[in-house]
Amino acid sequence: MAFPERRTANILLTILFFAVVCAGVYRARQVILVFVLAILFAYLIDPVVKFLERHSLLFKNLRGPAVVEVYLAFVILIALLGYGFVPGLARNAVKLVDEIPVLLDGLSTGEIATELGEKYGWTDEQEFRLKAFLARHRVDVQALVRGTDRYLSNAAQVVGWMALIPILAIFFLRDGDHIADTLIRLFFPATSYEGIRAIADDLHVMLTNYIRAQVLLCGLSFVFYSATLLLLSFPHAIALALLGGVLEFIPVAGWMSTAAVVITVGVVNHSHWIWMAALLGLWRIAQDYFLAPRAMGRQLELHPLAAIFAVLVGAEIGGIVGIYLAVPLMAALRVIWRMRTSETPETQRADAVGQV
Numbered sequence: 001m002a003f004p005e006r007r008t009a010n011i012l013l014t015i016l017f018f019a020v021v022c023a024g025v026y027r028a029r030q031v032i033l034v035f036v037l038a039i040l041f042a043y044l045i046d047p048v049v050k051f052l053e054r055h056s057l058l059f060k061n062l063r064g065p066a067v068v069e070v071y072l073a074f075v076i077l078i079a080l081l082g083y084g085f086v087p088g089l090a091r092n093a094v095k096l097v098d099e100i101p102v103l104l105d106g107l108s109t110g111e112i113a114t115e116l117g118e119k120y121g122w123t124d125e126q127e128f129r130l131k132a133f134l135a136r137h138r139v140d141v142q143a144l145v146r147g148t149d150r151y152l153s154n155a156a157q158v159v160g161w162m163a164l165i166p167i168l169a170i171f172f173l174r175d176g177d178h179i180a181d182t183l184i185r186l187f188f189p190a191t192s193y194e195g196i197r198a199i200a201d202d203l204h205v206m207l208t209n210y211i212r213a214q215v216l217l218c219g220l221s222f223v224f225y226s227a228t229l230l231l232l233s234f235p236h237a238i239a240l241a242l243l244g245g246v247l248e249f250i251p252v253a254g255w256m257s258t259a260a261v262v263i264t265v266g267v268v269n270h271s272h273w274i275w276m277a278a279l280l281g282l283w284r285i286a287q288d289y290f291l292a293p294r295a296m297g298r299q300l301e302l303h304p305l306a307a308i309f310a311v312l313v314g315a316e317i318g319g320i321v322g323i324y325l326a327v328p329l330m331a332a333l334r335v336i337w338r339m340r341t342s343e344t345p346e347t348q349r350a351d352a353v354g355q356v
Contacts, residue, residue, distance in 0.1 A: 033321060034161055038168035042176065043211045045070055049173055067173045071166070081242075195339070202335045209299035210328045216295050217287070218248040225258075228279050232272045234265060251311075251323040255284060300331040 025032060052066040059065030117127040172179065180200055188196045222245030229237035240262055247254035259280050266273025288311075293304035300307075307327055314326025 030161065034164055035168060036325070038165045039172055040207070040211065041165050042169040042172035043207050044215070045074075045169070046173060046208075048073075064174055067170060071170070081239075199336055199339045202339060203332055206300060206331050206335055207328065210296070210331065213295040213299040214249060217292055218245045220291060221245045221248040221255075221283075221287070224283055225262075228276065229262070232266075232276055234262070234271050234276070235269050236265070240265065251320055255280075255287075296327050300327065300334075302327070302331060302334070306330065 048070050049063070049066045052069050053061060053063055056062075056066060056069060059069075114127060114131075117123075117130075181197075184193060184196050184200060222241050225241035225244040226238060229240055234240065240258075243261065244255070244258040247258050250257075259277070262280070263273050263277055265271070266276055289308065293307040296302060296307045297304045302310075307330075310326040310330040311323055314322030314324075314329075316322070318325070
């Protein structure tokens, strides 16, 4: 018997190969994440592309021109929104930049308690309690300031990566079917092509339903922000509500950024920001533990408890990225497991397509 044994050598080489692949995936995790987000963005605007592909006046039944028309429409929409809201937002942004140092200094010294007491008619005891609380947490406030500085310094890099997402999405929108077919033929034998293709089609349906649920949640957030901001007389209520609805796509960091912007605007403009902060807290509880699990569960055929479990596990393993990808990954594993254990995958595939 030769040393090492042939079977042992094959096992060791296989383990080494998977270790190298995992190491490569870890090193390229940012690039892979950008491609994954580009795929999700392609699913987001794919219904609009299909609509224009069928009803375009100039290039009917042509995929490429329909993609170009959608992107041109988005550019025009962004330009119109910028023309309508940017001047006022720019003035408030300048005012905000001037007020932030004063606000942070007031938090660290406790002087903000005096300002709030004068505005809302607090007693001396209430002001003293808030000042004592801020004094006890002065180190935490200073750490928050330093964390904000680090966050802003990394924002440019994040924006640069995010700018690639709509560019990469063009290729998935135009040649998505061809790319999927090529990958299947490259990594799987010809004898299993039909089964793998059926799984790919079910994954396509699952991702479509996932994006549909995300759009629903974003719409609900927009309605909530619009109603509360208008009710509390915040400036630029619709623009802030639109920002909150869009950022709802980004887990944790999205709503936290929205809350920070809204509360800061309220403080600077002397609006009812305390009530707004309380309502934001109640909305997050309702969104994260009631609306989102049920919307995801209904669209992806997952129990709401399973969706909550997936989000919590994803947060523990991968942070914000894990939160975002946990539910679709669980749904994808469910699709693959169902197709692999089914005796008639073609029937399962027809049922899944029929549910859309």
